[in-house]
Amino acid sequence: MGQKQSSGSSRQIREANLRAVLHRMWDSEPVTGSDLMASTGLTRATVHGVCEDLIRWGWIHEVENQRQHGDYRMGRPARRYAFRPLAGVVVGADCGQHKVRAAVADLRGHVLARRDHAFSGLGHSAEERLEVLGRTVGEALRAASVDSACVLTVTVGVPAPVDSDGRTVGTFNEFWERMNPDIAKRLTELHGWTVLADNDANLAALAEGWQGAGRGVRNYVTLLSDEAIGAGIVEEGHLLRGARGAAGELRFLDLVEGVGSASGIAPLCRDWAREAVHDRDAWPRTSLRELAEDDIDAEAVFAAANHGDPLATDVVERIGARFTRIISTVAGFLDTERFVLAGALSGSCTKILDIIERDLPRYAHPPLPTVLASRLGDEVVLLGAIRRALDHVREQALEIVLPPTGPDTVGLHTAGGGAAVGPAAGPQ
Missing domain, CATH: 1.10.10.10 (Winged helix-like DNA-binding domain superfamily/Winged helix DNA-binding domain)
Structure with a gap:
């Protein structure tokens, strides 16, 4: 014994x-x-x-x-x-509602190649979702001249809660379950890779802690807000996931007065502006009326507001008021230090931030959290997926059997499966 x-x-x-x-x-x-x-x-x-x-x-x-010139030390x-940063590679993928974006990175997170593909429409099938995802990752690997066997981990971000097994189950939400049709398991079966699936807002929070507005902050919330709002919550340096991966889902906003839904910045801008342009009595002059209705999107509204358009300014004011209530509500039960507004529209949020700073003291008790806009733009989920993959490789490094040659010694891609993961390659 x-x-x-x-x-x-x-x-x-x-x-x-x-x-x-x-x-x-x-x-x-x-x-x-x-x-x-x-x-x-x-x-x-x-x-x-x-x-x-x-x-x-x-x-x-x-x-x-x-030895440097003139260095005559003996011995x-x-x-x-x-x-060896290229002992293998990781892949991050943002598998959203409309398209897939994938990137190949070395083991220090330096991106080697990116590729993206759109789905055929919002109602695309699970089979199409998996096919487009696999094809996009494969094209990114070929663009990086990396053998498929050198892939150590793939992480896929999806707009749905994801449990510890990578699944979205028991949600009774058809949209969520369609966004994650057991992607981790099925992609592994198809390609042989080690695959992790995770919620997109959680990955956005990891990205902010790695390269963004969450660096050096122990407690912060990333609000990923494009089509819908989701929260990635970091508490004392750790990501909160919940029992079934649903921590940070904000469906309760349906019940919050002055909010009413978890709709994101993009649809709020788009829908409110398109509705308002038809009211000529309220808004007799607006540059948005010169656009075709399909061209009135969030970018157009923010651009018009920056030029003083009264209708666009009113829409932005309403969005700022709504986000002030959202932040004060979430801050009330999390007591966090910082909120980060993230997503493709984060670079256009200056006016929204001004409104939040002005109005937050009306709803939240001091000390007030700081509210910042992400600098990572529409790559925030992709970067978070890379970070999650890197963390997994580092945690499992001694159990991972590296391919005989990594992409630093083999610059050509060939057909093949993922790197083997089996009995400990380390201490025996």
Whole structure:
């Protein structure tokens, strides 16, 4: 019994050492053994032994020491190691209502290629959804000249609640279930990839924490608002998902006075402006009347408001008032530090932010949360999907069997399945 405990303890220690060294190197420039000793507290022998294992498994490689001109120091130069960002790749995909956007990224999140395709219409089938998604990912891989076997993880964002198994079930919501027809399982069966599905607002929140307005903030809410509003909630640095992945769904807004629905900025702008242009008594002069009705969309309304158009200004004022109530309501039960308005229209939200700043003190108790617009635009879900895929690879690194050659050594794509994930490639 004692021997088994000792063996298990030894394996745990070895695994901890491997993770410590790999995670230290993942985000750094080439390092020496002494650098790793200083940052991890491990002995020289342990550091070099761990590095030999990580080299053998393909996560890192040894780099040459290049002496500078005039450097005449004697002795053998210190060994230097570097992480291999192209030991494999991850794929992020934003599978929305209207189209799929996919990007291939290296293991530090640098995007290598993007592709997108539209669906045939809002009523497209689950089969079309899966086919277009798979085709878009495949085209992105070919554009990056990456072998399909080098894909370590694919993350797909969908406009629906997603549980821990990647499914949308038991919602009694036909739209949600059509948006996520068990994408993770079926895409894995079709292509052999490790696939994660997640809610698009949750992924937007991850993106804001990684590259956006949530960086360095422990508590914030990302309001993803294009066609509908969804919230990605970060509490003490952790994403809140709920028991069935439905945390952040805002259907309760149907019951909030002055709000009445979870409609997003795009349909509010579009519908209110199209309705108002027909009322010539209320709005005798508006530049929006010069447009065809189908051309009156959110971008047109914001542009007109920026030029002082009275009808467009009124629409933006109404949207600002609605979002003030939404933010004050959510802030009342979450007590968060910051709200981030995210989505394709986030760059046009300056006037909405001004209205929220002006009116929020009427509804919310101090200290008031700050409210910012995302700088990530319509790529916020895509970036969040990449971040989620990277996090998964880092967490599972010692269980992932890397392909024999990564895209840093093979620049040609061939047919093939995903990277194998099986018995621990790390400590045995």
